[in-house]
Amino acid sequence: MAQLTPGDLAPDFTLESDDGPDLTLSTLRPLKVILYAYPAAGTPGCSLEARDFRDFYASFEAAGYAIVGLSPDTPEAIAAFSEELELPFTLVADPDHKVLDQYGAWGAKTVFGRQTIGVIRSTFVIGADGRIESAEYGVKAPGHVERLAEELGLNLT
Numbered sequence: 001m002a003q004l005t006p007g008d009l010a011p012d013f014t015l016e017s018d019d020g021p022d023l024t025l026s027t028l029r030p031l032k033v034i035l036y037a038y039p040a041a042g043t044p045g046c047s048l049e050a051r052d053f054r055d056f057y058a059s060f061e062a063a064g065y066a067i068v069g070l071s072p073d074t075p076e077a078i079a080a081f082s083e084e085l086e087l088p089f090t091l092v093a094d095p096d097h098k099v100l101d102q103y104g105a106w107g108a109k110t111v112f113g114r115q116t117i118g119v120i121r122s123t124f125v126i127g128a129d130g131r132i133e134s135a136e137y138g139v140k141a142p143g144h145v146e147r148l149a150e151e152l153g154l155n156l157t
Helices: 044-055 057-062 075-085 100-101 144-151
Strands: 014-015 022-024 033-038 066-072 090-093 108-112 116-120 122-126 132-137
Touching: 014 090, 033 044, 033 057, 044 057, 044 066, 044 075, 057 066, 075 090, 122 144
Parallel strands: 033 066, 066 090
Antiparallel strands: 014 022, 033 122, 108 116, 122 132
16 A cells, blocks of 8 residues: 555544554544554564653643554454553554555565565654644654654653
């Protein structure tokens, strides 16, 4: 699937969440949404990224953003991951990677010098109108959340 660019309508979806009920993206409006795609719950980079979103959550929330993590993990895996890290935001499960495909976050990537197919770590800022404001692909977990917060002009507390 092609990658999304600013101005594109964010594909709507309904997926099972870590806390039980399904989440439909469009129900989060009029909030802005930060949707981040990560490869696998419990891995070092994904844990780092989730903790960073957790640690800066108050700043994002105060600025009117909802945060949603998206992975191909099972609902059980994301629930355990969320509980372990005490995440204050929602994780959704996309085990058949249909939504990841729609966002252009599933495809070829290089991991430790090997070509593989999987989640391309990505972050999407979705405006209250449901349009993509920013789409970043191939992000690196260390420092990413802090840089994103600064780009959005958030006061980090």
